C-alpha cells in the first residue's frame with residue numbers, strides 16, 4: 001500500500017537512468033528510504049497522535065482523571081455566597097469556607113492582611129491574601145494563584161451596570177479549581193512544595209482609573225521587602241478558566257519575558273501531551289493580570305492562563321450556567337500534570 005503511493009521510479013532523475021549497477025543500487029536505496037518514510041508518515045505518526053488524544057479527538061468528562069464535576073460543585077457553592085467584593089461579608093464567609101476546606105486537606109493556611117483606602121469614599125477596607133501551603137517545610141516552591149474577590153459592579157452589563165455581579169467565571173472558577181486541585185497536591189511529595197495563593201482586591205474597581213491588583217502587588221512587595229524563608233521557582237495565575245466555550249491562547253505579557261515564556265512552554269506542551277486542545281499554542285490577547293506584579297516586582301516567572309474571550313465578562317450574566325465541569329476538568333488536569341512534573 002505504501003509502495004504504490006510512493007512510486008520509487010519518480011525519485012530517480014531521468015539523467016541517471018543509464019542502467020549502470022550504481023544507478024540500480026541508488027534506486028534500491030531510494031526505494032527502501034521511501035518505504036521507511038512512507039511508513040512513518042502513513043502508519044506510525046497517526047498512531048502516535050492517537051496515543052495523545054482519545055479516538056475522535058473529543059474528550060469527555062469520563063476521559064479525564066481530574067474531577068471536573070466536583071470542581072463545578074465547588075463553583076456553585078462559591079457563587080451561592082453571593083457577590084464577593086473585597087471587604088464584604090460574603091468575602092469573609094468565603095475565606096472561612098476556604099480555610100476550613102484546606103485545613104481538612106492537611107494544608108497550612110495563612111492570611112496576609114492589609115488595608116487600603118476605598119477608592120470612592122476613602123474609608124478603610126480590610127483585605128487579605130490567603131496562602132495555602134502544601135509541604136510548607138520545603139524551601140523551593142511552586143505558586144498557583146487566583147483572585148478570589150469579585151468586581152463590585154457588572155460595569156459591562158448592557159441592561160444594568162450597577163446590578164448584581166456574582167462572578168462565576170471571573171472569580172469563582174479559579175477558586176473552585178484550586179479546591180479540587182488540593183485533593184491531588186496534598187499527596188504530591190517531591191523536591192519542591194506548592195503554595196496556592198488567593199489574591200484579594202484584583203478588581204476593587206468602581207470607576208476606570210481605580211487601581212487593580214491590590215493583593216498581588218502587596219504580595220509581591222512583601223516578598224521583596226520581607227522575604228519569606230522560601231523562594232518560588234515558577235508560578236501560574238488562573239483567571240476565567242471555567243467558560244463552557246474554552247479557548248486558552250498564550251497570553252502576551254507571559255510570552256514576552258523569557259523566564260515566564262518557559263512556564264508558558266511547559267504548560268502548553270503538557271496540554272499537548274494530554275491531548276487537551278483548548279490550550280492553543282499561539283499568542284492571544286495581552287492581558288494585565290495578577291501575574292504582572294509577580295513577574296515584575298517579585299521576579300517570579302509566572303504565566304497567566306486566561307480565556308479572555310468570554311461573552312459574559314463583567315455582566316450580570318457571568319453565572320454558573322455559563323461555566324462547565326468539562327472546562328474545569330481540562331484546565332485542572334493540565335495544571336495538575338504540570339505540577340507533578342515540576343515538583344518531583
Ligand SMILES: [Zn+2]
Pocket residue numbers: 151170203314
Ligand atoms: Zn474581571
